[in-house]
Amino acid sequence: MHQGGQEPDWLDEDEMQAWMALVRLLVRLPSALDAQLRRDASITHFEYQVLAQLSMAEGHTMRMSDLAQLADGSLSRLSHTATRLEKRGWISRATDPEDGRYTIATLTKSGMTKMVATAPGHVAAVREHVFEPLTTRQVQQLAAIANRIVGSIDSDTGPA
């Protein structure tokens, strides 16, 4: 808010250009990736993330709260999403026998099949729009930049 140095009220020309480019990226890339998943798999990017995290977990099982964090979403959002995924038969939920407060989500066999069918197309889209247009060096730069920005947001609000 008030770093010691100078904080002009507006952005200079270079900053403005970078900012507009970033806004376009923030709008277009998510919508392009969402569009591919909706078109080819009738699934949301967030739903994909949920299924993907489960498919990578031990026993294809995870607590809802851990899953929410890994998939970058609120618990409420995950709960609604889980309801939908359950209706489609891709996951199931059960109370954690070791602690009744937790709910454990499990990827079903059908859900795993869905992932196997969906992942290659999605990875291809990511590759096409992110890794193909960039040099190896730019990919490293991007990772560093993204981590820096997210770090700044985390230190502002809940770092958890």
Next chain:
Amino acid sequence: MHQGGQEPDWLDEDEMQAWMALVRLLVRLPSALDAQLRRDASITHFEYQVLAQLSMAEGHTMRMSDLAQLADGSLSRLSHTATRLEKRGWISRATDPEDGRYTIATLTKSGMTKMVATAPGHVAAVREHVFEPLTTRQVQQLAAIANRIVGSIDSDTGPA
């Protein structure tokens, strides 16, 4: 399974790390900026973009279709948004007298006041989360990277 040619099926470790960092950025930065605008100005980021574009236009006036493109949204989305902004008294719409197919949106005096009150806080948030955590060099890199990725998306779908 992979290594066949230039397109392996999965991402290697560096790519995976970069990809996860990017996804986090794509989720967290928009929501952080939206949150600031909602909290301090009861306005959406898209609504802000619309008002900002109008405030920068000649005569604070623009065709809906041009506005939709500059604000990176569909015409339908802009139309709904315009209805809301009109109800709040920040813009007005009128048929283009030179061509009845177009609709011209104009920022009202009250809308300009809103912008003047809202912009500094939003710019501060952008500065805090984007420019402060990055070096000048990283800002340049980010702009180049964003343009590359958006270019790839544009060349795939509608370049317009």
Next chain:
DNA sequence: CTCTACAACTTGAACGTTCAAGTCATTCCC
């Protein structure tokens, strides 16, 4: 052992976006 506090969900309503029509004005072509 009960009472309070808290954490992990779940739910329903409100909100914004998308999608698929639908309306209206202009242009093109015969």
Next chain:
DNA sequence: GGGAATGACTTGAACGTTCAAGTTGTAGAG
């Protein structure tokens, strides 16, 4: 000049996310 084609919106319903309760389960204090 009439009729199809095109482009610029607008509208309403469906969908997903957020926000504000509400429920349930456990731990901790007394």
